[in-house]
Amino acid sequence: MTSMLGHALLSLLARRPGTGYDLTQRMRRPVGYFWAANHSQIYPELARLEEGGLVRHRVVEGAGPRPTKRYTITAAGRRALDGWLRSPVSDPPTRDEETLRVWSLWTLDPPSALAYLRARRTQHATRLAEYEALQAEVAAERGAHEPTQPLWSDHAALQGGILGRRAEVAWHDWMIDRLGGTAPPTRAGDSVDPPTG
Amino acid sequence: MTSMLGHALLSLLARRPGTGYDLTQRMRRPVGYFWAANHSQIYPELARLEEGGLVRHRVVEGAGPRPTKRYTITAAGRRALDGWLRSPVSDPPTRDEETLRVWSLWTLDPPSALAYLRARRTQHATRLAEYEALQAEVAAERGAHEPTQPLWSDHAALQGGILGRRAEVAWHDWMIDRLGGTAPPTRAGDSVDPPTG
DNA sequence: CTCTCATATGTCAACTCTGACATATGAGAG
DNA sequence: CTCTCATATGTCAGAGTTGACATATGAGAG
Structure with a gap:
């Protein structure tokens, strides 16, 4: 209801x-x-x-x-x-513009596709850095990290965001690689395995 | 428009x-x-x-x-x-029921939270297995994998789905681990690094 | 002969969400 | 004195989406 x-x-x-x-x-x-x-x-x-x-x-x-x-x-x-x-999670209708665009990307000439993917990659890396900074703040908070405290959920939700963004960055690197390009130079937030847990 | x-x-x-x-x-x-x-x-x-x-x-x-x-x-x-x-990707308003639930999960007693996370983990692992099976089919298709062919986009979109699902499974394992539980036994589709590329 | 299913196309009420419009005051900047 | 911004609450038209309702036939199962 x-x-x-x-x-x-x-x-x-x-x-x-x-x-x-x-x-x-x-x-x-x-x-x-x-x-x-x-x-x-x-x-x-x-x-x-x-x-x-x-x-x-x-x-x-x-x-x-x-x-x-x-x-x-x-x-x-x-x-x-x-x-x-x-209650059971309602299997939600997926609406992911990003994947829809990738699914249409074959219609672009490869240099344009590559430019598109590099721009998206940068944006995901930026978002990842933002989440990692927030996670560091949450991790620094004293106590109350038990599963029945809000802070536990804050931490867990952020971890989901971080893992999700890392997957996006890895996905874009995979595509850029297959288009024969080179990934942009590593910046803050491009980290692949910092001990965020 | x-x-x-x-x-x-x-x-x-x-x-x-x-x-x-x-x-x-x-x-x-x-x-x-x-x-x-x-x-x-x-x-x-x-x-x-x-x-x-x-x-x-x-x-x-x-x-x-x-x-x-x-x-x-x-x-x-x-x-x-x-x-x-x-055109630039419209930064889409995120609507992720799964994360919203995790953000509220601290209100549940830990055994219920654990049961919830285990059930979700299984569902994500199943979806991952499905995607990996589809990816194997696509990879088996002869030729036409150039970036200007639809098959290239099929392959890339599926790879995004696979990396995304793997991130979801990893996230749930992370949370289950922190709730003091044990992950369910490994099944098909739980793979962590098969050569899907 | 009847039932069900796949084919094939549409409408509609209800609900959600977006973005603009509307109103009103106190605080601080210039 | 004026402008802008944060506070604080609302309405509304339009677009997008859901799920049900509606119609109609040919093929195959039982």
Whole structure:
């Protein structure tokens, strides 16, 4: 019944309460790395969750120019989140523009294809470096790394991002190699096996 | 102007012409691995592409119970496809249910989390085995592996799928390991470095 | 003879998401 | 004094997507 965005918001509120504006910021980073949403989706979705009794709000004065609504997850909301995590993962329809382009790449002349792949490779390497920097920050945080603490999930989600980006970089290197090109010089973030775990 | 689905269809028709029904099948496999679509989207989209002069159809009798429309890409369609491949990749909003769940996994008791991760790991390993089998088929095909042939893109797209799935399996093993569990026994498709290139 | 399946093409209501539009104030820069 | 930015909350048109509904025939199984 609850949408994926609804579950993302419940997950956010399970960590700590927040206003719509605050949740919008937290959706941008870090949630946006794996589930993007605008404030124009978030405000109506919060209203829907409240209608279903999964969240509750109290008006807080003085926090900004307008009356601010501070949302909290309810017991029913926690149950909904738990039920979702125990439900089977819906095999999601894949939508990957990058692979679609590669699947069409044979129509380009090889030099253009090579230029395309090199540009993409650089972008993935940059993203990888960003994730590795974040992971270093998370790893440096003291304590609370037990599996029942939010920090554990932060760490695990980032590790997924890192492994995924490394796979993208390796994939592009593989393709560039097969097109007879040379990979760009190694930069920060191109690392292949630093001890990030 | 043209949607992503439109480009997927142009890419499909650049390989060879086909009817709406035929394109629906080809969208299921292999295109569905990276861009899913139903026939209820495909028929209207073909009409839109035709309106824009990017494809053309001729009615073919005898192919089925109804008059069948056989679509072909036009010169304008090929130009549109080329222009798309040369345009910058739109940084797409990420929507990854799997990572969202992991980010919420700290709310589950560790045994449940472990059971969840083991089930997902098995599913990714199965998908990996499927891709590797397809890759073996593609690799066995004679000739035409040059970068300007469709087979080159088939091969490259599959390689992306394989590296991506391997990363997912490795990620889940990493998480299972950190939850203090033991990985399930190695099965076909769990391979870590077969010479698939 | 009937049932089911593959062929073959379409429509439609509901839901999600995007990007723009709209409103309003306090703080700080120039 | 004015401009811009962060705060803070919303609406809305349009596009994309899903899943069901709708129609119709030929081939093969039982």
